[in-house]
Amino acid sequence: MFIELGHFALTLAFAISLVQAVVPLIGAHKGWSGWMAMAEPASIAQFMLTAFSFAALTYAFVTSDFSVSLVVNNSHTLKPMLYKISGVWGNHEGSMLLWVLILTLFGAMAAWFGGGLPPSLRARVLAVQSAISAAFFAFILFTSNPFERMAAIPFDGSDLNPLLQDPGLAFHPPFLYLGYVGLSICFSFAVAALIEGRVDAAWGRWVRPWTLAAWICLTIGIALGSWWAYYELGWGGFWFWDPVENASFMPWLISAALLHSAIVVEKRESLKSWTILLAIVAFGFSLIGAFITRSGIITSVHAFASDPERGMFLLLILGVFMGGALMLFAARASVMEAKGVFGTVSRETALVFNNILLAVAAFVVFVGTIWPLVAEMAFGRKLSVGAPFFNMAFTPFMVALAILLPLGALLPWKRARLGRAGGALVPALALALALGALAWAMQTGRTALGPVGVALGTWLIAGAAVDLWLRAGRAGIVDRLRRIARLPRADWGKAVAHSGLGITMIGIAGVTAWQVEDIRVAQIGERFEVGGYGVTLDKVERVQGPNYVSTTATMGVWRGDRRVSTLHPEKRIYPVAGMPTTEAALDSGLRRDVYLVIGDPQEGGGWAVRSYIKPFANWIWAGAIIMALGGGLSLSDRRVRVAAGARQDRGAAPMPAE
């Protein structure tokens, strides 16, 4: 019963979205306020209906309603409750439903918080947003119906992929989708502004909080996914340059660029057409991501044939929205003449470089991701593009970005003198070089990667500190510290986010350059040494879990004669899904992780064991969380809140000087 209601609600939301995509646009064109005003209640109704539909599907999963084929294929009565719920989005149909839920949520939020927007702009934004949701409602209803019933109801389900039964992955997709889909509202703002023919400082202010929110969610989502891969896949890799990962990384890079260029629009009324283009392209990459992950076209060209309908549909959505928006852009870009002028050395120039580096880095990832497809279709070459290529092609951009960042962040708007900003950064540079040299001296005969990463990371963190210090102005130390504490949250957000990037860089360089690995057959009771730690295999037992059987080892980690910790790496078999998983055990620390994996029993007795010491591994995700935190601080700044909320007069758009 609920299921049919859910299906019906979704159909109803589709109908509303079709109307909402057209009526407010006409209203805005003709200046009919009644027609424009319908966008608001319609957005909210769309969201409510989709939420109900999502709740109905969740209810089916929670109660293990095996008359629904999606539940049968992705759930099981023995599965813990958390994974029954996360199973809702652990599959294609359900995740698309989550996608439209978030799409309509952002529409509704734009309606709720958009009170200060000029009515015509708001009507257009909501109409464009609704056009996107209409396309995805159609996609779900016509190709991926989550509410399909079974003809014969089975006794039990076939379980969720065991790799997905993990807290890290349970929350990874919702965050990622909040990010992907959050970019849709930036897209809607961009297209609405193009239709309106006006982009000014106020527009930059309205778009920035949405971009920031989407970027924060993307950052958290990517960090969760990478963290999950780190401990779940069993060898402690954290990034694989898999097409699906790249699909989430490209929007992240572009939205980071958009975030920065929107500041230029807001403060200086320059880079307008570029910012509009980025807003369009950012969502374009989200759509490409959806296409890559769902059609299977990139991982295997032949998988495309297995589901041509869905792939074609997504390609159609991508083509219509990107093609339409870019054509509109080409026609209207000339209207957006820049106002602000600036010198060659200025914050504006620095942000232009930031944008070039981020956008070209995203482009490199894009080309690498689709190259196997292009090479096969155009040149008949079957080839792979993997981690070694991306590491080589992508890293230089990040290095350049890190070198320029602290300097650019210090430059004032309009016109700056390099010497002044450079002089202030001398202590940061000295500290970075000193720590880099220290790292170089401490390691023996390894790559330069570790020291360089440490130096760059320190440079970013110390540079952010210098930025805060300068911002407080000249005063005694106590006064200055007090002023630093009282700086606007946007300033703090900037410093925190930039140092988060530095922390992540140290983590990546540290774990890549200084990891120690040991692979061996260990006997019960035996002790062996790995990178300064002793490891003992105490015992191995068979344990029955709720929906799996596990081979659980008890292992000790020693520092000299002191037992640092006791770890339980596991090997699990999920009989229903018929899949083994490795559960590595970690002793996490600030300086290093000890990472243990238990393998198979060996013929001559003993067990295969893999042990790693991974220096600074946690810094990767800590840095990402700090970046997201910095974004959150920025988002909570009063100036941004005011901009997103009420009391904005389009014509005046008063701006603080800084």
Add this chain to the structure above:
Amino acid sequence: MLKRLTLILSLVLAAPALAVEPSEVLDDPGLEARARELSKGLRCLVCRNESIDDSNASLAKDLRMLVRERISAGDSDQDVLDYVVGRYGEFVLLKPPATGSNLVLYVAGPAMLGLGMIVAAFYIRGRRGRETPGAAGLSPEEETRLKEIMGE
């Protein structure tokens, strides 16, 4: 009953959980390090973009063994890669060779960067040029008009 079933299943399904297994490791640490480095650049043919060093598929294991066999037989790194590519095609290389059409892949990034820099340079110059609109000089008409005003 269920317990027994799961036990049987667990034995049947006991796939190797490790990528590189202890039995594969070469005795000479120098050769082993070379083998690991090479393995990182070779694709597991049945996996999704995973290197054979990371993968626990049995096909990846075969390929790892093959790499170690060749290394033990005295092949240079390039010999090993040539041998593997000869058997499986360039599909196994995770970093495609920079030859022929693949040059596009390698040049795309730097070319885009150069293009971006040029466009940015013009843009920044343009913004600077308009910095002092008055100083750009008056048009001839304005000049004569000014003279008129001043002269009269």
